[in-house]
Structures are given as structure tokens and as C-alpha cells.
Amino acid sequence: MSQTEAVFWFFAAVSVISAFLCITRRNPVASALWLVNTLFALAAIFILLDAHFIGALQVLVYAGAIMVLFLFVIMLLNLGRDTGTDMLGWAGRIVMLAVGALLATELLVLARVVPDQRFVLPAGTLARITEEQGAVGAIAAPLFRDYLIPFEITSVLLLAAVVGAVVLAKRRL
Amino acid sequence: MLLGPSLGLSAVLFSLGVAGVLFRRNAIVIFICIELMLNAVNLSFIAFAQQLGRSGQVIVFFVMAVAAAEAAVGLAIMIAIYRHKDTIDVREINLLRG
Amino acid sequence: MPATVGWVWLVLLFPLAGFLANGAISVLRLDAKRAVTTIGVGALVLSFLVAVAVMAGLAGAPADAPYVLSLWQWMPAGRLEIELALQVDQLSAMMLLVVTGVSMVIHVFSVGYMGEDPGYARYFSYLNLFVFFMLVLVLGANFPVMFVGWEGVGLCSYLLIGFWFENEAFANAGKKAFIMNRIGDVGFLLAMFMIFQAVGTLSFIEVFEYAPRAFAIGGTAITLITLALFVGAIGKSAQIPLYTWLPDAMAGPTPVSALIHAATMVTAGVYMVARANVLFAMAPISSFTVAAVGAITALFAATVALKQWDIKKVLAYSTVSQLGYMFMGVGVGAYAAGIFHLTTHAFFKALLFLGAGSVIHALHHAYHHTHSSEEAQDMRNMGGLRKWMPLTATFMWIATLAIVGVPGFSGFFSKDEILAATFARGHEAAAFYVLWAVGVVTALLTAFYMTRLMIYTFHGPNRSGEKEQQHLHESPWVMTGPLLVLAVLAIVGGLINLPAVLPGSGWLHHWLEPVTELSAAYLPEVHLSHSTEWVLLGFATLVAALGIIGAWRLLKPAALKPAREAPEETGIQKVLLNKWYVDEIYDTLIVRPIMWVSENVLWKVIDKGIIDGFGANGSANLARAMGWLGSRLQTGYLGTYVFLFVLGALILLRVVTGWEL
Numbered sequence: 001m002s003q004t005e006a007v008f009w010f011f012a013a014v015s016v017i018s019a020f021l022c023i024t025r026r027n028p029v030a031s032a033l034w035l036v037n038t039l040f041a042l043a044a045i046f047i048l049l050d051a052h053f054i055g056a057l058q059v060l061v062y063a064g065a066i067m068v069l070f071l072f073v074i075m076l077l078n079l080g081r082d083t084g085t086d087m088l089g090w091a092g093r094i095v096m097l098a099v100g101a102l103l104a105t106e107l108l109v110l111a112r113v114v115p116d117q118r119f120v121l122p123a124g125t126l127a128r129i130t131e132e133q134g135a136v137g138a139i140a141a142p143l144f145r146d147y148l149i150p151f152e153i154t155s156v157l158l159l160a161a162v163v164g165a166v167v168l169a170k171r172r173l
Numbered sequence: 174m175l176l177g178p179s180l181g182l183s184a185v186l187f188s189l190g191v192a193g194v195l196f197r198r199n200a201i202v203i204f205i206c207i208e209l210m211l212n213a214v215n216l217s218f219i220a221f222a223q224q225l226g227r228s229g230q231v232i233v234f235f236v237m238a239v240a241a242a243e244a245a246v247g248l249a250i251m252i253a254i255y256r257h258k259d260t261i262d263v264r265e266i267n268l269l270r271g
Numbered sequence: 272m273p274a275t276v277g278w279v280w281l282v283l284l285f286p287l288a289g290f291l292a293n294g295a296i297s298v299l300r301l302d303a304k305r306a307v308t309t310i311g312v313g314a315l316v317l318s319f320l321v322a323v324a325v326m327a328g329l330a331g332a333p334a335d336a337p338y339v340l341s342l343w344q345w346m347p348a349g350r351l352e353i354e355l356a357l358q359v360d361q362l363s364a365m366m367l368l369v370v371t372g373v374s375m376v377i378h379v380f381s382v383g384y385m386g387e388d389p390g391y392a393r394y395f396s397y398l399n400l401f402v403f404f405m406l407v408l409v410l411g412a413n414f415p416v417m418f419v420g421w422e423g424v425g426l427c428s429y430l431l432i433g434f435w436f437e438n439e440a441f442a443n444a445g446k447k448a449f450i451m452n453r454i455g456d457v458g459f460l461l462a463m464f465m466i467f468q469a470v471g472t473l474s475f476i477e478v479f480e481y482a483p484r485a486f487a488i489g490g491t492a493i494t495l496i497t498l499a500l501f502v503g504a505i506g507k508s509a510q511i512p513l514y515t516w517l518p519d520a521m522a523g524p525t526p527v528s529a530l531i532h533a534a535t536m537v538t539a540g541v542y543m544v545a546r547a548n549v550l551f552a553m554a555p556i557s558s559f560t561v562a563a564v565g566a567i568t569a570l571f572a573a574t575v576a577l578k579q580w581d582i583k584k585v586l587a588y589s590t591v592s593q594l595g596y597m598f599m600g601v602g603v604g605a606y607a608a609g610i611f612h613l614t615t616h617a618f619f620k621a622l623l624f625l626g627a628g629s630v631i632h633a634l635h636h637a638y639h640h641t642h643s644s645e646e647a648q649d650m651r652n653m654g655g656l657r658k659w660m661p662l663t664a665t666f667m668w669i670a671t672l673a674i675v676g677v678p679g680f681s682g683f684f685s686k687d688e689i690l691a692a693t694f695a696r697g698h699e700a701a702a703f704y705v706l707w708a709v710g711v712v713t714a715l716l717t718a719f720y721m722t723r724l725m726i727y728t729f730h731g732p733n734r735s736g737e738k739e740q741q742h743l744h745e746s747p748w749v750m751t752g753p754l755l756v757l758a759v760l761a762i763v764g765g766l767i768n769l770p771a772v773l774p775g776s777g778w779l780h781h782w783l784e785p786v787t788e789l790s791a792a793y794l795p796e797v798h799l800s801h802s803t804e805w806v807l808l809g810f811a812t813l814v815a816a817l818g819i820i821g822a823w824r825l826l827k828p829a830a831l832k833p834a835r836e837a838p839e840e841t842g843i844q845k846v847l848l849n850k851w852y853v854d855e856i857y858d859t860l861i862v863r864p865i866m867w868v869s870e871n872v873l874w875k876v877i878d879k880g881i882i883d884g885f886g887a888n889g890s891a892n893l894a895r896a897m898g899w900l901g902s903r904l905q906t907g908y909l910g911t912y913v914f915l916f917v918l919g920a921l922i923l924l925r926v927v928t929g930w931e932l
Binding site: 099102103106107109110 | 914917918920921924925927928
Binding site: 004005008009012015016019020022023028031032035038039042045046048049050051053054057058061062065066069070073074076077087088092093096097099100101103104107108110111112113115119120121126129138139141142143146147150151154157158160161162164165166167168169171 | 175176177178179180181182183184185186187188189190191192193195196197198199201202204205206208209212215216219220221222223224225226227228230231233234235237238239240241242243244245246248249250251252253255256261
């Protein structure tokens with residue numbers, strides 16, 4: 001087991017345990033914080049997979065911005081109090097876990113997929129590009145060249161979301 | 174080569190997210206579980222991107238943008254519902270009943 | 272093609288334009304009576320002039336083949352190619368002249384007769400439309416175009432019979448005519464289908480050219496086709512068993528009865544048989560059926576006419592009877608004779624109807640002045656009218672002598688030719704002698720009932736009432752003028768086809784030869800010796816004289832009581848008065864069972880039960896049930912949706928992974 005793999009498995013274990021705790025904690029604040037933990041672990045795994053910029057974004061946007069938004073809303077709605085469980089009873093849990101387990105099995109079957117060798121890049125290509133163009137440049141080049149129009153449309157989407165959020169959440173317009 | 178293990182991890186996290194959506198009733202928590210599922214999918218993209226090129230990373234970038242938009246609008250809706258019904262328990266919210 | 276023959280489309284254009292213009296005036300309710308008259312009559316005058324030019328052009332040209340004026344491609348569909356084409360040949364040119372000529376005269380008459388009707392513009396637009404469709408029928412160069420005219424005249428007939436549609440009985444008469452015509456049209460349509468299947472074309476020229484190769488003489492196919500065509504002719508030309516609509520059609524204005532239900536439309540069946548003479552000649556069984564049905568109709572209708580009191584009903588049954596004669600003529604292969612009788616009949620029957628119209632008009636006015644509600648068409652209310660209406664009386668006597676067949680008048684020659692042609696074929700089969708005998712008896716009855724009509728209308732004492740007599744007077748010139756024209760034609764019309772024994776004979780016969788020669792090969796050569804022909808002529812004269820004198824001696828107009836005082840009829844007279852109860856028999860045997868089936872089976876069981884129950888309401892209930900089920904699925908709970916969604920995703924994943932682990 002190489003060093004990289006060891007690190008990978010460590011963070012994988014952290015993310016799975018955090019995710020499990022995230023969905024089982026009764027308190028929404030705890031759930032949110034366990035999710036943040038999962039996201040940090042995933043950010044580490046992203047970096048292991050040569051996606052340095054995305055890893056940074058994961059921490060900044062997800063763990064930083066989106067989760068803060070969640071916590072704000074939880075506090076705004078005053079949900080932090082212990083108001084009894086919101087989970088199903090035992091029978092429901094068993095059914096749901098069965099469904100979840102079944103889904104996991106299915107997906108694990110899919111996970112055994114091997115990409116067509118014709119499309120696979122030589123090992124270390126991404127690492128080399130990152131080295132040559134920098135972590136930002138590695139993703140900026142395709143983003144602003146091949147995906148320029150989707151990028152611009154995304155900005156419109158975000159604008160629409162901002163307007164929509166304001167309209168929905170405001171008490172009176 | 175971490176493709177296989179990454180996809181496996183992605184599958185496990187996604188299934189946990191689905192299970193969470195299925196057996197929680199608090200809309201906020203359900204939302205959190207959806208974020209978990211989105212991240213599981215992001216992991217698959219990143220894992221494939223390492224072998225097949227940077228496009229996967231760009232897609233993840235877009236997914237994050239959509240997730241941010243979705244979180245903003247979704248949470249705003251939740252606030253609106255809470256104001257209206259004084260709860261965000263999904264059992265109490267059944268406006269779509271036929 | 273001679274230049275004037277190329278103008279033939281103008282003949283169609285003028286009446287159509289007249290219909291559109293008068294129709295617009297009628298729809299817009301413009302008060303433009305003078306314009307309506309000018310347009311309505313003017314269109315026909317122009318049309319008639321063009322028809323004369325066409326006829327002249329055709330007479331001057333070598334008439335080997337028919338001239339076909341193809342206007343445009345109408346229905347190209349695979350093997351079927353139908354052109355909107357007009358065919359000008361000797362037959363259609365002759366018909367063209369008769370139709371436009373008689374129509375023109377009747378249009379003029381209508382100006383006087385319909386002058387005070389509020390629907391004046393509507394009347395003239397319908398009348399122009401009728402002439403247009405009649406000309407399409409006559410000029411069509413293939414079966415479908417002819418069928419367009421065929422249906423179009425049916426439509427106009429319906430519109431004009433129900434012209435006074437406020438009266439329910441009149442409106443019903445229109446419906447009756449329309450429905451009975453439809454029954455016949457089915458035959459026409461079936462014949463077209465069968466012809467197309469057998470020959471592969473519907474154009475007259477091609478069908479008649481290929482027919483000898485496509486059909487065996489007397490074969491099943493040709494017999495079925497011609498019988499189906501004849502069913503169409505039965506409906507249109509009011510032969511047994513579909514004749515009952517024609518007497519009811521007298522509900523329309525009298526000029527309409529003269530034009531449509533005597534002179535032109537009802538003769539379309541005869542024209543069609545003459546047009547398709549090749550086909551009929553190749554099917555002896557069908558031809559004999561045509562002749563037999565014609566003869567039976569002629570006799571049957573004549574017996575009914577004996578006892579009718581309504582002056583127009585007498586003439587209506589007389590028309591049915593005369594149409595029977597024409598079918599007898601074309602049935603025995605004397606196509607030229609059939610068309611000859613058609614032509615002369617158009618003259619004298621139009622004259623009779625217009626004369627009757629003049630009488631009714633006068634009587635109606637008289638009753639109108641005295642506010643009496645007496646029946647203006649009942650002969651029991653007439654009598655002695657020649658004192659007040661000398662012109663009408665004279666002209667109607669001329670027409671009567673013509674239809675009865677007094678020597679020198681047109682009807683004498685045409686009727687004699689049909690009877691002679693029938694007699695001449697007697698050596699083939701005795702059945703033709705029977706047909707001839709039926710024709711002779713019919714001639715006798717015709718002479719009797721026509722004389723009866725004249726005696727009761729114009730002779731004897733007047734029965735219309737003291738006060739009314741002061742208001743009786745002759746019709747204006749605009750009505751008597753047309754009568755004069757038709758009277759002249761009724762006298763001299765016979766000159767176009769004098770019998771073989773007289774000098775300068777058979778002009779029409781020779782004229783139509785290019786059309787009829789195709790069928791000549793299939794018909795036996797018939798020749799009557801001159802002596803036989805003289806005997807037949809003499810015999811016909813004797814029969815006519817017998818009928819007239821018999822009626823004169825037997826009928827006592829002085830003893831007749833007006834309609835309101837008339838005693839109940841008894842015995843055979845009552846049966847004849849009620850037209851052999853044929854309407855009642857049809858009502859019991861056909862109409863009532865159909866109504867019963869319609870109401871109790873088609874409506875209550877099939878329509879309300881099956882179509883409504885299973886079809887309309889059934890499908891609605893099914894949709895509602897499915898909707899109810901679907902709405903049960905929509906619990907509104909997020910959990911249900913997610914659960915179902917995940918189940919669906921699981922199934923999809925199983926499919927994607929190919930059912931393997």
C-alpha cells in the first residue's frame with residue numbers, strides 16, 4: 001500500500017463515518033457540522049486525485065459559503081432546540097436501510113467500470129499539467145475556452161437564484 | 174490508480190445520502206443529505222477526470238455553481254414555508270396531494 | 272376545334288356569375304329587384320346565345336370525334352386522373368340548346384310569376400345555380416364531372432322545392448326529394464366504381480372506346496354497371512319505385528316545376544342512358560329492364576293522373592308517365608327517339624306547367640282579393656276559365672294536343688317514334704309487343720286525363736265563386752310571352768325528326784348518329800316497312816282521338832262541385848285519388864320500420880347504449896378512474912415521492928448493469 005493510498009483510505013473512512021453521523025444526528029446543527037467534516041475529507045481526496053483547484057473550491061464554497069448558509073437558516077428558524085426525533089420508527093429505518101444498501105450494491109457494481117483504454121491519458125498527465133500551468137491555470141484553460149458559454153450561462157443562473165432567493169425569503173416586497 | 178476505490182466511496186456516500194433523504198423528515202436535514210449526494214457525484218467526476226482529462230473538473234465546477242444556486246433558492250423556500258406553516262416537517266407539507 | 276365550340280365554358284360562366292351576384296343581393300338583403308331581374312334573365316340570355324353559337328360551330332364542323340375542352344386537372348390520384356373537362360358533341364350540344372332555351376323562357380315567366388315574392392333574389396340565384404349545374408351535368412366529359420352536375424341539380428331541386436320552407440309540408444317535400452335522389456345516387460356511385468375497376472378510366476370517350484374490349488357482351492360486369500347506372504336514373508328521373516318524390520316536388524313555385532321537375536332535371540336520367548348508350552347496348556338485360564320499368568311507370572303514373580284534382584299533380588304524374596316513355600325509347604335502343612321525346616316533352620310540358628302556373632296565379636290573386644282560403648290549385652275550383660284567360664287557354668290546348676299526340680304536333684312524332692321502335696323489335700321477343708301495347712294504353716290514358724284537365728279547367732261553368740270571378744283576368748305579357756314561345760315550339764318541335772315515311776325526315780336521328788353509332792353494332796338492325804309505319808301512325812292518331820272524344824263524352828263538368836262541397840270518392844276512384852296508396856305502402860313497409868329501427872335499435876341501443884355508454888361516457892369514466900388512481904398516488908408527502916423515485920432508479924440501474932451482479 002503506497003503512501004497515497006493510505007492517505008486515501010484514511011480520508012475515505014473519515015468521510016463515510018462523518019456522512020453516517022450526519023444522517024443519524026437528531027440535531028440539524030450537528031448534522032450540518034458532520035457534513036462539513038465529510039466535505040473536508042472529500043476536499044483532501046480531490047487533491048489526491050490531482051484536482052487541486054476543485055479541492056480548494058470545495059473548502060471555500062461548500063464548507064465555507066453553502067454550509068454557513070445552512071447554519072444561518074437553521075438558526076433563523078430556531079431549529080437548534082431538541083424537539084424530539086424527526087426520524088422514522090424502527091420498521092421504517094429497516095426498510096430505508098435496506099433500500100440504501102440495495103442502492104449501494106447497485107452502485108458498487110457500476111463502480112467496477114473500467115474506462116476505455118483509448119481515452120485514458122498516460123499516467124500523471126494531470127499532475128504534469130498542474131505543474132506546468134499552475135492549479136488555477138489547469139482548470140481555467142478549458143473553462144474559458146471550451147466551456148465559455150456554459151460558464152456565462154451559469155452566471156445568469158446564479159443571478160436568477162439571488163433574485164429568486166430574495167423574492168421568496170423577503171417578508172414583503 | 175485510485176479510480177476504483179474512489180467510485181466505490183462515491184457509491185457508499187451517495188447511498189448514505191439517499192438513505193438520509195428517505196428516513197429524515199426535517200426539510201433542512203433532507204437538504205443536507207442532498208448536498209451529500211451531490212458531493213458523492215462530484216467525487217466520481219474528479220476520479221474520472223484524473224484519467225480522462227480536465228473536463229470532469231469543469232463539470233464539478235458547474236455542479237458547485239448549481240448547488241449554490243439551489244441552496245440559496247431552496248433555503249429561501251424553506252423560510253417562506255416556515256413562515257406560512259410554522260414547521261418544516263415534510264409530513265405537514267402536502268400541498269401536492271391529489 | 273371550331274372557335275365557337277371553344278366558347279362553351281362561357282355557357283357555364285354566365286349562370287354561375289348570375290348565381291353569385293343574385294346570391295349576394297339576397298344575402299345582403301338589398302332592395303334591387305330590377306338588378307335581380309336583369310342579372311337573372313340576362314345571364315340566361317347570354318348563355319343561350321353562346322349555346323346557339325356552339326351549336327352553329329358544331330354543325331359547321333366535321334363531326335368525327337367529340338370536342339373535349341379540358342379546363343384543369345381535378346383529381347390526380349395514382350391511376351385515377353380526373354380532369355375538369357367539358358365535352359361538346361352532338362348530344363350535349365342538343366341538350367345545351369334545350370336546357371338554356373327552355374330555362375331562358377322560364378326565367379322570363381318567373382319575372383311575372385314571382386314578382387311579388389319576398390324571396391325574389393333568392394329564387395333567381397337558385398334558378399341560375401340550377402342552370403349552371405344542369406349544364407355541368409350535360410357538358411361533363413367524364414362520369415365524375417357529370418356526377419357533380421347530377422348532385423348539384425339535386426341540391427337545387429331540394430332548395431327550390433322547399434323554397435317556401437315556412438310551410439312544413441313543403442320543407443318535407445324537399446327532404447323527400449333529396450333523400451330519394453340520394454338512394455339513386457348510390458347506384459350512380461357504385462357504377463362509377465365498377466367502371467373504374469373494369470376499365471381504369473372514367474372519361475366518356477375512353478370508357479366507350481375501351482368498353483368493347485373490357486366487357487363481354489351481356490356479361491355480368493356490364494349488366495351490373497348499367498343496372499347501377501339505371502338505379503341512379505330511376506332516382507333522378509322519378510321512375511318506379513323511386514317516383515313518389517316528383518308529385519310532392521310540386522310544392523315548389525310553378526316555374527320550378529316546369530323547369531326542373533318537367534323539362535330538364537328529371538330528364539337527366541334519360542340523357543345519362545343515352546350518353547352511356549354503348550354500355551347499355553352491350554347489356555341487353557339492363558336495356559330491357561330500362562324499357563320495362565319505363566313502360567310500367569308510364570302506365571302506372573297515367574292511371575294515377577286520371578283522378579287527381581290538383582292541376583299540378585296531374586301534370587306531375589303526366590311527367591312521370593312521359594319519362595317512362597323516354598326510358599322505354601332508350602331501353603329498346605332508340606336513343607335518338609328518347610332524346611327526341613325529351614326535347615319535345617321539354618317544350619310542351621314546360622308550356623303546360625307554365626299555363627297551369629298562369630291559371631294558379633290568376634286564381635290565387637282572385638282568392639287573395641276576396642280573402643278566401645280556397646285551394647288555388649284544385650281543378651274543382653276552376654272551370655270556364657277560357658272566358659277570362661283566352662291566351663292561356665289557347666296555349667294550353669296546343670300543349671295538350673302535343674302531349675296527347677295529335678298529328679302535326681310535336682308529341683305525335685316523338686311518341687310515335689318510340690312506339691314504332693318498340694314495335695319494330697317485337698319480332699325478337701313477344702315481350703316488346705307487350706311493351707308496345709302498354710305504351711298504346713298509356714297514350715289512350717294520357718289523352719283522357721289531359722282532356723279532363725282542360726275541360727275541368729277551361730270549360731264548363733265557373734266554380735271559383737261569384738265575387739272571385741270579378742277579379743279573374745289574363746296574366747301579364749311577361750307570362751304569356753313565354754307561353755307563346757313554347758307554344759310555337761310545341762307545334763313545330765316535331766319537325767326536327769319526322770318519321771321515315773315523311774319527306775325530309777330524321778334530322779335529329781342523323782345529327783345524333785356520331786353519338787349513337789358506337790352502340791349500333793350491338794343492336795339488331797330494325798326496319799319497319801312503310802306500310803307498317805303508316806298503320807302505326809294511323810293507329811296512334813286513332814288512340815289519341817279516342818281518348819279525347821272519350822273524355823269529352825264521359826266527363827260532365829257541369830255536374831262537378833267545388834272542392835269544399837265535393838262528395839267522398841268511392842271504389843277504384845278513391846284508390847286512384849290516393850295514388851294506389853303507394854305513399855302509404857312505402858310508409859308502412861320502409862319508412863316506419865326504418866324509423867322504428869332508428870329509434871329503438873340505432874338510437875337507444877347502439878347510440879345511447881354502446882356508443883354513449885362504452886364510447887363517450889365509458890372512455891370518460893375510464894379516464895376518470897385512472898385519474899382517481901393517479902391522484903391517490905399523489906399523497907403530497909415528500910417521502911412517498913422519494914421512495915418511488917429511488918425504486919425507479921433501482922430498476923433503471925438493474926437495466927443499465929444488465930441484470931448481473
